[in-house]
Amino acid sequence: MTAVSAALILTSLVAFIAGQLLLKRGMEATHHGWRQPQCLWLLTTGIGAMAVSFFLTVGLLQRFDLSYLYPFQGLSVIILAALGAITLREKITLPLAIGSLLISAGVVLVSLS
């Protein structure tokens, strides 16, 4: 794996996680009505970030096996839990942390074989 591929994999992962966080914030904003500029802006950038992640993944899949790229998706569970706690101020309980770690490990195992 070259430095460029590593950077692309990382960018794709970051874009996916940023997309989920933006969509979450956007959908929370809809509790106060759909027409707010803040809500539309968050949802649009969220969908944009997901699109960037999607096309980077398609590009990466032309060079790497799915079983090589997919484990990185497994890591998204742990990273998303950490960032959700920090940026969305969601509470991480012990069962949630343990469960997320097991799911993450499971996803990596499912995609490795």
Add this chain to the structure above:
Amino acid sequence: MLMRSGSTIDARSTSWALFGFANPWFQIVFSAMLVTASELFIKRGAMVAAETSASWNWTGLGGLQSVWVWWGIFFVILSFLSWLYVLKYIPLTVAYPLSCVVHVFIPVSSWLILNEAISARRWCGIVLVLIGLAIVAKPVARIEERL
């Protein structure tokens, strides 16, 4: 009531949405089922498209000739809408791990419907994901009972 600052599930939204199709917890599973359906359709469509040998087949765009792929795209859009609904009510740190149930649905349905093999290591992964899901979902089930 599940209290988490910024993503409170208020009583008004849960009282009518507790049971049935509008229940956001059900929508997590429903969204994963839609993703699974879309993946199966796209796989089927891709296999049909692979039989035609156009020079631009490597782009994957050849798949658009197959009606199966369009069904796949339709189900992807539905699953995205369902996921947005989930995000409106459920904290992301709970909803996202639970959405990983798709990593159980896809291999098992590929095994049952497409007759694909599942290796021992993959079965271990599926079991790990299931245990993790049970641990994450248990406190949630208790909250639902109290409501």
